[in-house]
Amino acid sequence: MTPPPPPTTPAASPHTEPAGSLAAGYRAIDGAWSEMVGSNGQPRAAWQPLLHKLDTLGPEAIARRWSAAQRVIQDNGVTYNVYGDPRGMHRPWALDPMPLVLDEQDWAALEPALIQRAHLLNLLLADLYGPNTLLRDGTLPADLVFANPNFLRPCVGVEPRGGRHLTLTAFDLARNPDGQWWVVNDRTQAPSGAGYALENRLIISRAFPDLFRDCGVTRLARFYSRLRQELARISPQQNEDPFIVVLTPGPMNETYFEHAYLARYLGFTLVEGGDLTVRDSKVYLKTLGGLQRVDVILRRLDDSYCDPLELRTDSVLGLAGLLQAAAAGNVAIANALGSGLIETQSIMPFLPMLSKQLLGEELKLPSVATWWCGQPKELAYVMEHLPRLVIKPAFMGEPWPPVFGAALSKDETEALKARILARPHRFVAQESVSLSTAPAWRNGTLDPRHVMLRVFVAATEDGYTVMPGGLARASAAQDSMIVTMQHGGGSKDAWVLTQDPVGRFSLLQPEARHVTVSRSGHNLPSRVADSLYWLGRYVERAENLTEMLRAIYSRMTEETSPDGCPELPHLIAALADMVHRQPDDGPITNPLVDHKRTLEYLAAVVFDTEQPGSLRDDIDRTLQLGSIVRDRISLDTWRIVNQIDRTLKPQSHEQAQRSDPTTVLDVLDQLVIPLAAFAGLGNESMTHGHGWRFLDLGRRVERAQVSTTLLHALALEPDDNQTAVLDALLTVSRTRMTYRSRYRIGVSALPVIDLLLQDETNPRSVAFQLARAETHIAALPKDAAEGQRTDDERMVLAMLASLRLADLDELVDVDEAGRRTTLARLLESLDDRLPEFSDLLSRRYLTHVQAGQRLTALADLPAIGDDTTL
Numbered sequence: 001m002t003p004p005p006p007p008t009t010p011a012a013s014p015h016t017e018p019a020g021s022l023a024a025g026y027r028a029i030d031g032a033w034s035e036m037v038g039s040n041g042q043p044r045a046a047w048q049p050l051l052h053k054l055d056t057l058g059p060e061a062i063a064r065r066w067s068a069a070q071r072v073i074q075d076n077g078v079t080y081n082v083y084g085d086p087r088g089m090h091r092p093w094a095l096d097p098m099p100l101v102l103d104e105q106d107w108a109a110l111e112p113a114l115i116q117r118a119h120l121l122n123l124l125l126a127d128l129y130g131p132n133t134l135l136r137d138g139t140l141p142a143d144l145v146f147a148n149p150n151f152l153r154p155c156v157g158v159e160p161r162g163g164r165h166l167t168l169t170a171f172d173l174a175r176n177p178d179g180q181w182w183v184v185n186d187r188t189q190a191p192s193g194a195g196y197a198l199e200n201r202l203i204i205s206r207a208f209p210d211l212f213r214d215c216g217v218t219r220l221a222r223f224y225s226r227l228r229q230e231l232a233r234i235s236p237q238q239n240e241d242p243f244i245v246v247l248t249p250g251p252m253n254e255t256y257f258e259h260a261y262l263a264r265y266l267g268f269t270l271v272e273g274g275d276l277t278v279r280d281s282k283v284y285l286k287t288l289g290g291l292q293r294v295d296v297i298l299r300r301l302d303d304s305y306c307d308p309l310e311l312r313t314d315s316v317l318g319l320a321g322l323l324q325a326a327a328a329g330n331v332a333i334a335n336a337l338g339s340g341l342i343e344t345q346s347i348m349p350f351l352p353m354l355s356k357q358l359l360g361e362e363l364k365l366p367s368v369a370t371w372w373c374g375q376p377k378e379l380a381y382v383m384e385h386l387p388r389l390v391i392k393p394a395f396m397g398e399p400w401p402p403v404f405g406a407a408l409s410k411d412e413t414e415a416l417k418a419r420i421l422a423r424p425h426r427f428v429a430q431e432s433v434s435l436s437t438a439p440a441w442r443n444g445t446l447d448p449r450h451v452m453l454r455v456f457v458a459a460t461e462d463g464y465t466v467m468p469g470g471l472a473r474a475s476a477a478q479d480s481m482i483v484t485m486q487h488g489g490g491s492k493d494a495w496v497l498t499q500d501p502v503g504r505f506s507l508l509q510p511e512a513r514h515v516t517v518s519r520s521g522h523n524l525p526s527r528v529a530d531s532l533y534w535l536g537r538y539v540e541r542a543e544n545l546t547e548m549l550r551a552i553y554s555r556m557t558e559e560t561s562p563d564g565c566p567e568l569p570h571l572i573a574a575l576a577d578m579v580h581r582q583p584d585d586g587p588i589t590n591p592l593v594d595h596k597r598t599l600e601y602l603a604a605v606v607f608d609t610e611q612p613g614s615l616r617d618d619i620d621r622t623l624q625l626g627s628i629v630r631d632r633i634s635l636d637t638w639r640i641v642n643q644i645d646r647t648l649k650p651q652s653h654e655q656a657q658r659s660d661p662t663t664v665l666d667v668l669d670q671l672v673i674p675l676a677a678f679a680g681l682g683n684e685s686m687t688h689g690h691g692w693r694f695l696d697l698g699r700r701v702e703r704a705q706v707s708t709t710l711l712h713a714l715a716l717e718p719d720d721n722q723t724a725v726l727d728a729l730l731t732v733s734r735t736r737m738t739y740r741s742r743y744r745i746g747v748s749a750l751p752v753i754d755l756l757l758q759d760e761t762n763p764r765s766v767a768f769q770l771a772r773a774e775t776h777i778a779a780l781p782k783d784a785a786e787g788q789r790t791d792d793e794r795m796v797l798a799m800l801a802s803l804r805l806a807d808l809d810e811l812v813d814v815d816e817a818g819r820r821t822t823l824a825r826l827l828e829s830l831d832d833r834l835p836e837f838s839d840l841l842s843r844r845y846l847t848h849v850q851a852g853q854r855l856t857a858l859a860d861l862p863a864i865g866d867d868t869t870l
Contacts, residue, residue, distance in 0.1 A: 022054050026439060026446050029478065033175045033436035035100060035451065046103040046497055053211045059444040066097045066441065069207035074646075075639040077630070078199055079257045093257070094490035095200055097207065097441045100451055100472040101215075107468070107496045110173075110181060110455075113364035115464045118169045118457040120351065121188055121342055123358045125165040129156050129338055139357065140350060143374050143425040148341060148395045150189075152303055154310045155338035158327045161296075162234030164459050167334035168194070168227065168298075170470075173453045174368070175436035183348070183367045184433060184452065189340035189396075190300050193454050193471040195258025198224070198265065200471065200493040218468035218496045226465050227458040228266050234332040235295040242295035245271045245285065249301050249317050251627040259300050260631045268298065270631045275525045278321030281328040286526045288690050288845055289781045296332045297322075303340040306333075346372040346394040346428045368433055374425035382429040383417055389429040391416065404432070435481050438492070440474055449474040450481045453494060469494035528629055529694045530846040535625040536682075536698025542618040542644070543675040544706045544732075546668055548575050549606060549615065551732050553665040556591065556598070564592065566721035567728040572598070574713035574732075578706065579605055579613035603658040606668075607648075619648050634685040643674040693776040697841070700776075704769035705834050707733065707756060711766075712827045715753060716820050726752045733764050750812045753823065757811070758803050766830065770800040773837075780845060792840040799833050802826060 023043055028034040036047045043051055054062060078093040127134050128151075134140045145151050170191035172184045201220055205212040235242035246268050248259040263270035269285065276294065277284050284291035304312040309320040325331045348367035355363040371378040372394060382389060387405040403416060420427045439446035455470040472492035473483040483489040552572060555565045568591050576582050583601040591598040608614045626633070626641035633641075647670050657663045679699070686692040714729045727747045730736040735755055743751050760767045774796045782790065789797070803826075811823040 021051070022059065023051050023439070023446060027448060029437050029448050029450075031177060032434050032450065033177055033179045034448070035175075035436055035438040044103070046101050046106075049215050050099070050101060050211060050495075053208075053214060057211075062097065062441070063444060065207045069095075069097065069203050072203060072206065075642060076199075076635065077257065077627075077638055077642050078196075078203075080196075080254060093196065093199070095203060096449075096474060096490050096492050097204065098439050098446065099204060099493040099495045100438050100453065102469065102494060102496045104497050104499060110365070111466045113181075114171060114455055114457050114466050116355070116359065116361070116364050117171065117183070117186075117351075118166060118459075118464045120355055120359055120363070121169065121186060122164055122166045122459075124342055124347075124354060125188075125336070125339055127358075128341060129158065129165070134354070134357075139353070141374055144346060144350075144372065145341070147374075147425050148344065150303060150338075150340040150343070150396055152311060152338040152341070154323055155336075158323070158337070159329075160234075160326075160336035161236055161329060161332035162230075162459075164234075165336040165339050167230060167234070167336075167459045169335075169457045169464075170194075171455050171457070173455060174433055177434055179436075181365060183365055185345065186343060186348075187454070188343045189303055189335065191454075191456065192255045192258065192300070194224075194456050194467070195262040195265070196255075196491060197454075197456070197467065197469065197471040197494070199258070199261060200491060201469075204493040215495065216498050216500075218498050220467060220469065223456070223458060223465060223467040224266065226460050230459050230461065231296050231298060231332075231334060233461055234334070236330055236332060237293075237295055239295075243285075243293060244268045244296040244298065245276075245294055247271055247273070247276075247297050247299040247301050247306075247319075249305070251624065253300070255300070256627065260627075262298075264631045269525065271525060272527060273301070273316065273318045275527045276319045276322075278319065278325055281321070281325050281330050283319070283322065283325050283331045288524050288526060288529055294331060296334065298334050303337055306337055311337075340396060343396050344394060344428075345370055345392060345430060346374070349378070369431035371429045372425075373420055373427040373429065378429075379420070379424050382420065382427075386413060386417065386429070388432070390432050391420070392428050392430060394426050394428045398426070406432070433481070435475075435483070438472070438474065440490075440492075448478060449476075449490075450483060451475075451492065452483045468496040524690045526846045528632055529690065530842065531625050531628045532632065532691050533694040533698040533841070533846075535622065535629060536695040537702040538618050538622045538625060538698075539644075539675065539678050540699040540702040541706070542615060542622060542671075543679075544703070545578060545605075545615050545618060546671050546675060547734065548578060548732050549602065550665065550668045550672070551728060552591075552602065553661050553668065556595075556602075556661045557665060561592070565724075567724040568592070570714055570721070570725045571728055571732070572601075574710055575605065577709050577713050579611075581605065581611060581613060599659050599661060602661075603664065606664060607658055616648060619645055632691055634681065637678065637681045637685060640674050640678045640681060644671065644678065647671045647674060690780060693779060694845075697773055697776050700769040700773045701834060701838055703764070704766050704773075704830070707764070707766045707769070708827045708830045708834070711753070711756060712824070712831070715749065716824050716827075717818060718749065718814060718820075719818075722749065723747050729756070735762060735764050738762065750808060753811055754808055758806065758808065767800065767803045770796055770803065774800055790844065792837060792844055795833060795837045795840055799830060799837070802829060 023036070026037065028037045028041075036043055038044050057065075073093055073095060078095075080093050124134070128145060135142055135145060166188055168191060170187035170193060172187065173181050174184050175181055198220060205217075231244050232242050235244075244266075246259055246263040246266075248256060248270060250256065250272050253259070260270055262268075271285060275286055277286055277291065279291065283294040283297070285294055299306065301317060305315050306318040307320060307322040308315055308318055310323040311318070322331075322333075323337060326333050326337060345367075348370040349372055351367060352363045355361060371382050371389075373379045373382055374394070382391075387408070389405050391403045391405065393400060405413070405416075408416060435450035435452055437448035438451045440449040451472055451474045453470055453472050456467040457464050458467070472494045474490050474492055475481055475483050476488040476490060548571065552568065552575065555568050555571075569587075569589055572583075572588050572591055576587075581604075583597065585597070588594050588598050588601065604611060604614065606615045609616050609620070611617060623641060623645045626638060630638050648667065682692070682695055686695070710729060710732060714725050718725075723746060726749060727736070730739050730747065730752060733756055739747070739751065739755060742755075755762055756765055758767050759765045760771050762768055774793075777790075777793050777796055806822075806826055811820065811826065813820065813822060815821045
């Protein structure tokens with residue numbers, strides 16, 4: 001069977017506008033509803049204020065503002081990750097500056113229909129996981145439920161906290177050629193897009209504040225406030241400040257950006273399954289200060305991945321025992337586990353009947369025409385009209401894409417019919433949807449693109465509320481109806497206009513009367529502390545490696561004499577020790593003579609993405625760790641992480657450029673500034689709590705290890721070139737100016753070793769790093785019952801004492817073999833102890849291993865029987 005080609009659309013027809021208008025010559029596509037242009041060829045009333053404002057701005061001003069907005073998207077790291085995308089996992093979010101404008105009257109009719117549908121789907125879930133009357137009386141076929149792999153039998157009988165299975169629901173809407181809204185998809189499991197909708201609004205309103213203000217666009221903040229209130233309401237402890245977390249699959253998930261974004265915006269803690277544990281049927285977050293009770297989980301993890309004990313045993317993304325905790329009523333989960341059961345188009349044909357039976361009223365918002373092949377009459381219709389239909393999996397998660405009947409050959413059609421007849425209940429057919437069109441900004445003009453709107457409905461104490469607008473998605477080309485982000489689609493902000501004064505509602509809480517002042521960071525998840533620690537290490541590693549490479553490349557570009565720069569071979573040998581990678585074909589003894597091999601080796605150290613320890617690898621790991629903790633660092637710090645990555649993007653440096661030392665040196669010079677800015681922002685924009693301490697601890701441990709490596713490589717075995725080598729060591733360590741300000745004599749071993757090893761006033765010395773580490777360790781949480789120093793405290797104090805007690809003259813002394821033996825012993829001791837100290841930190845603060853125990857007494861509990869893509 002050949003894959004379906006992108007659906008094509010009829011040719012577009014122009015409409016008339018005054019000369020000079022941005023909409024002049026806009027070509028509405030025949031056979032599709034035009035959101036902007038009416039049947040008379042003129043812009044609809046709702047669009048006219050926007051178009052007038054845009055005409056006033058003019059194409060050049062629009063392009064200039066939008067260029068700035070695109071930089072904001074890039075700087076903020078707004079991404080939608082697509083596996084296998086050539087642009088990498090961190091693909092920038094595709095947003096169009098032209099919003100989708102929705103008329104106030106049109107929205108007023110749509111809003112109650114959306115609320116009705118959410119209410120209906122919630123009642124349907126409550127019955128299927130509860131009394132099951134719809135199956136017992138034959139209203140629904142048994143195959144529709146029991147054959148669905150998303151029917152979670154362990155969830156039968158589990159009553160969700162607050163009484164609702166659906167806390168946040170989404171619906172994908174499209175218009176037919178007559179302008180009638182219909183539902184294409186119901187998103188009931190862990191609907192994505194609410195965070196992207198908010199980010200779209202913030203970017204567009206920042207780029208065009210006057211347009212946004214003057215057009216009377218309804219704000220979104222109240223919707224998120226009500227969602228937050230509902231999550232607090234369903235907390236099992238019913239306290240004023242419940243502990244709410246956002247459960248994410250992790251940074252590799254395609255919508256991870258919005259997981260972190262929503263967590264930050266709503267004030268929740270972003271967690272992964274490994275951050276949580278179940279004790280006595282209660283969920284806890286593993287933090288530096290111990291275990292903290294979790295009240296509510298807003299999950300962005302698909303049903304079956306949430307509990308590897310009860311559900312999907314081949315995954316470790318979730319939390320073992322979560323279902324038991326939910327069944328005991330000790331944690332609220334939104335949406336309730338098992339809600340993915342009705343995230344299937346095969347349920348759509350039954351909704352009109354279910355609306356009458358469960359609500360006693362007609363379904364207000366129709367679904368696109370759908371036939372589930374599990375019924376004889378519907379199967380016969382599909383077999384007869386297959387060339388006019390789109391065949392899809394009946395149940396979510398089936399590993400095959402939709403098949404367009406019109407694109408099949410005769411043999412392929414017969415083969416598909418045979419597949420359907422063999423297992424009809426696993427197939428659903430839908431009418432081919434002709435999506436409406438809306439204008440998109442393309443090179444200074446407006447071109448039509450097919451659009452679909454995802455709207456969001458949130459539960460409230462007395463019903464449901466609808467986000468005014470939502471996330472609009474648009475096709476990449478006029479002749480395509482593919483709007484999904486995975487296949488090249490883009491997004492739009494959706495504006496619901498209002499004639500009423502636009503409120504200034506803010507998500508900020510009113511001032512509370514009773515607040516307990518807190519300056520602790522004990523609720524920092526252990527995984528986040530671990531990620532911050534390694535983020536500090538990799539940024540420091542990249543910074544030190546950049547300095548070493550700059551020192552080498554500057555000598556390679558400035559010196560022309562083969563006998564010049566006697567320190568250069570020593571620096572390259574030290575570099576090899578730093579990156580744990582020796583040059584091919586042995587050490588490089590004369591870099592200026594062996595020029596080509598030297599440059600190839602250096603280029604690999606800078607750009608090789610497959611080599612652990614390369615600068616590119618260090619920065620890749622920095623970006624990955626920054627993504628994990630982006631809800632814990634400031635936006636400016638995250639922008640710096642992005643800037644570090646962009647400076648060394650592999651696709652921006654072709655092979656010819658990599659072999660040009662002047663070009664590479666220029667890249668390294670550019671990289672110094674964001675690396676230094678990261679340290680400054682981390683120190684100034686983070687409160688100096690436990691998160692900051694672990695970030696700084698990582699830097700200190702890494703800098704101490706690099707300093708001992710450099711001293712070992714460049715100061716142990718002095719030769720005739722000792723002065724040049726020590727001077728280069730001062731340069732690489734960024735202490736050359738300090739040395740010159742203190743000593744009028746030339747470069748000498750004793751003051752250099754003191755400055756880089758024992759001087760606790762020098763922020764680049766080993767002693768300074770250990771003194772800072774000792775201060776951080778003393779401030780971290782400890783068990784009150786412990787009456788003596790911990791292993792990590794003793795280790796850092798022992799290393800610091802060995803430096804303080806070392807005799808400087810003995811360290812500088814050279815033995816008969818021409819080696820500083822005492823210095824070598826001290827450095828080797830530090831080299832052994834620093835990794836051990838790092839391991840002690842991890843074991844003490846970053847893991848919570850406890851003795852195994854039963855999750856709960858099963859006899860005391862009632863019987864218990866993706867993220868969707870954009």
